[in-house]
Amino acid sequence: MTFIDPSWGVKSDYVHNLAAKGERADGRGMNDYRKIEVTTDFIPHAPGSALVKMGDTQVIAGISLQAGKPYSDRPNSGVLMTGAELVPLASPEFEAGPPSPKAVEIARVVDRCIRESDSIDMDKLCIEKGEAVWMVMVDMHVLNYAGNIFDAGCLAATAALHNTKMLKFEDGLVIKEKQKTKLPVKKKPVECTFVKVGDAVMLDPSLDEEHALDARITFGMVEKGLCAAQKGGKGSFTQPEIDSAFELAMKKAGELRKHI
Amino acid sequence: MGMKSDIKLIDAKGKRLDGRAIDEMRPLKIEAGVLEQADGSAYLEWGNNKVIAAVYGPRECLPRHKASPYGSTLMYRYNMAPFSVDDRKRPGRDRRSTEISKISEEALNKVVLTERFPNSMININVEVLQADAGTRCAALTAASVALADAGIPMKDMVASCAAGKAGDHIVLDLGKLEDNFGKADVPMAIVPHTGEIVLLQMDGDLSPKEFKTAMTLATKGCMMAYEEQKKALKAKYKGGGKK
Amino acid sequence: MREVVIPGEKLSEGTKLHAGQGTYKADDGVYANTYGLMNKREDAVSVVPLEGKYMPREGDKVIGVIEAIRFEAAFVDIRSAYNGYLPLDGRDRLKAGDVVLVDIASVNEINKVDLERPMKLYEGKLMDIPSVKIPRVVGHKGSMLELLRKSGVTLFVGRNGRVYIKGDTETVKKTEEALNMIVELAHTDGLTDKIKDFLEGESNGNEK
Structure with a gap:
């Protein structure tokens, strides 16, 4: 049974009324992020990790490295895999079981953002052409769900990738011992998410704002342009709304990158 | 997207591999009301894409906990047949189809008057029989026709088309090679008479200016798809009888 | 022959006409919200649907198929978004699978459909x-x-x-x-x- 907070209706009206006046419940401006904290190497046993706090939202990204067979069409290229888990610990609305469409969407949008930004130098991850390459697994684990997992998750993933140390590969086996060399990561892809509530468009939605949203747009930003985008929600955006959100995302992406 | 190759996607005259101009869509053909069992249905061919959509409902909502007292629950299922792609696709749900189903469902929620049928559900099932790039747009365009054909009240249709980057050009409606070797893909869906954007995705590498050009071009493509949707629904009752 | 229109199609410029069944008013005109035949008169426009599920209405006579019997009542499929609910007294010897001609006694605001006066139909x-x-x-x-x-x-x-x-x-x-x-x-x-x-x-x- 899906959990429904009986007070959503009231909270949502409140968010709508404030938005119409250009205000937000936590006093932020429409284009402000909540306070962001990034702690890298949060899980020292993992090759790479980062904990991101974005307001009350907390996401850990952990990186695992495995050796595996490359895809036949890219025999000397490493492999990237991205997952997201919305574990019941993080919110009364999350359920145990196979990944929900929401979790799948988050994982795939972050995956696209990292992949398409060409951030990881995949060709350097070849161990033996056609036989063995490094597989980089990014797992986002939500600890507390208070809105905007897209941005927090992507920031955690990118921060963790930048902090990842390579493992040793000997006689066909991975030795779980962190090396000095780092994972070859060149860029800092980040995501900026906006939601539309009534006619107002705001950055970095809180939980109540996310429940009240009509539509959502996420931009995956890399240093010089766009590498991913995803619209969600049952409502729509006009072209000018998309244009101005995108302009702002270009600015905000720079701010986010400073945390890495 | 982004596979490396020496293939030239656009020749010196600005023609694409299949001879299309930069802003030219692949041929699109839609037929409404093709399945007898379904409440509404549509068959669509778009380039080499072949897609069939069926709508059932509104009907009793199962599982019951998905029912909403505020309106009908849309359930969109995008599915690729195992034989639709060169390498057999393992049957059943995967992450890609889960995501496409979710955002397509949300897009249709904007136009369907779900509040007319509280506690019920409307199933929209789309099968991709042959895939040739742009299947999510093809599926959504067909689904919208099937919904109208089921007599389900809607504010408007939803029409979908993608634009992308092949070589150094922003082009409409990527073909398969352009999808594999191109630099970016921007699938979009709009509500035709208001121009509202109900689905927007992007992957690849685009400058801010290119992104805007791609959206403008995709919007044009959506309007072309809309014209075909309209034709299909009008044709069903032309000349005095249902076929 | 009347014109076939599709959802979202503009039926008239401006908002002077009364928007009847199957239509709605927007800022700049009256639009169809149903796939159907347009009925345009001097003062009003409406759309008669060409397809669509049955919506139960009080007083209608419908033919239903009994899906299940539980707690002195039958749950009846009436080819609608909603099943009908038919309270039984001891005299009605009905079972699952039976076909009945039945009246819709009431439909409440959450679309609970109550049925009454069933007449069992045989071998037709x-x-x-x-x-x-x-x-x-x-x-x-x-x-x-x-x-x-x-x-x-x-x-x-x-x-x-x-x-x-x-x-x-x-x-x-x-x-x-x-x-x-x-x-x-x-x-x-x-x-x-x-x-x-x-x-x-x-x-x-x-x-x-």
Whole structure:
């Protein structure tokens, strides 16, 4: 049974009324992020990790490295895999079981953002052409769900990738011992998410704002342009709304990158 | 997207591999009301894409906990047949189809008057029989026709088309090679008479200016798809009888 | 012939016309919200649906199929988004699978459909047709129904698009063909005459 907070209706009206006046419940401006904290190497046993706090939202990204067979069409290229888990610990609305469409969407949008930004130098991850390459697994684990997992998750993933140390590969086996060399990561892809509530468009939605949203747009930003985008929600955006959100995302992406 | 190759996607005259101009869509053909069992249905061919959509409902909502007292629950299922792609696709749900189903469902929620049928559900099932790039747009365009054909009240249709980057050009409606070797893909869906954007995705590498050009071009493509949707629904009752 | 319109199609410029069934008003005009036939008059515009599920209404007579019996009540499939609920007293010997001609007693605001006065139907032909075509099957003041019954066939028409036909094989077949014709030609003019010609003619329905 899906959990429904009986007070959503009231909270949502409140968010709508404030938005119409250009205000937000936590006093932020429409284009402000909540306070962001990034702690890298949060899980020292993992090759790479980062904990991101974005307001009350907390996401850990952990990186695992495995050796595996490359895809036949890219025999000397490493492999990237991205997952997201919305574990019941993080919110009364999350359920145990196979990944929900929401979790799948988050994982795939972050995956696209990292992949398409060409951030990881995949060709350097070849161990033996056609036989063995490094597989980089990014797992986002939500600890507390208070809105905007897209941005927090992507920031955690990118921060963790930048902090990842390579493992040793000997006689066909991975030795779980962190090396000095780092994972070859060149860029800092980040995501900026906006939601539309009534006619107002705001950055970095809180939980109540996310429940009240009509539509959502996420931009995956890399240093010089766009590498991913995803619209969600049952409502729509006009072209000018998309244009101005995108302009702002270009600015905000720079701010986010400073945390890495 | 982004596979490396020496293939030239656009020749010196600005023609694409299949001879299309930069802003030219692949041929699109839609037929409404093709399945007898379904409440509404549509068959669509778009380039080499072949897609069939069926709508059932509104009907009793199962599982019951998905029912909403505020309106009908849309359930969109995008599915690729195992034989639709060169390498057999393992049957059943995967992450890609889960995501496409979710955002397509949300897009249709904007136009369907779900509040007319509280506690019920409307199933929209789309099968991709042959895939040739742009299947999510093809599926959504067909689904919208099937919904109208089921007599389900809607504010408007939803029409979908993608634009992308092949070589150094922003082009409409990527073909398969352009999808594999191109630099970016921007699938979009709009509500035709208001121009509202109900689905927007992007992957690849685009400058801010290119992104805007791609959206403008995709919007044009959506309007072309809309014209075909309209034709299909009008044709069903032309000349005095249902076929 | 009236024009076929699709959802979102603009039916009139400006908002002067009254927006009737199957339409809605936006800032700049009246639009269709249903796939159907446009009915435009001087002061109003509406759309008659060509397809669609039956929506239960109080007082309608429908033909239902009993899906289950639980706690002194039957749950009845009425070809709608909602099942009907039929309280039973000891005298109704109904079981799952039975077909009943039944009245809709009430429909409440959450679309709970209560049924009453069931009449069990035996060994006839049950036929499903789109519920939006039922008004044409009944005809003006029941004229079409009267025409169809002239052959002596027993014919019950549920407002939900279920039709029950009983009679000798030949008559049932002819009635069925006539009903299919009505469905196919429902949106055309002169329907009663066409059906009359068909039923009274010597032809067996093969000619067009």
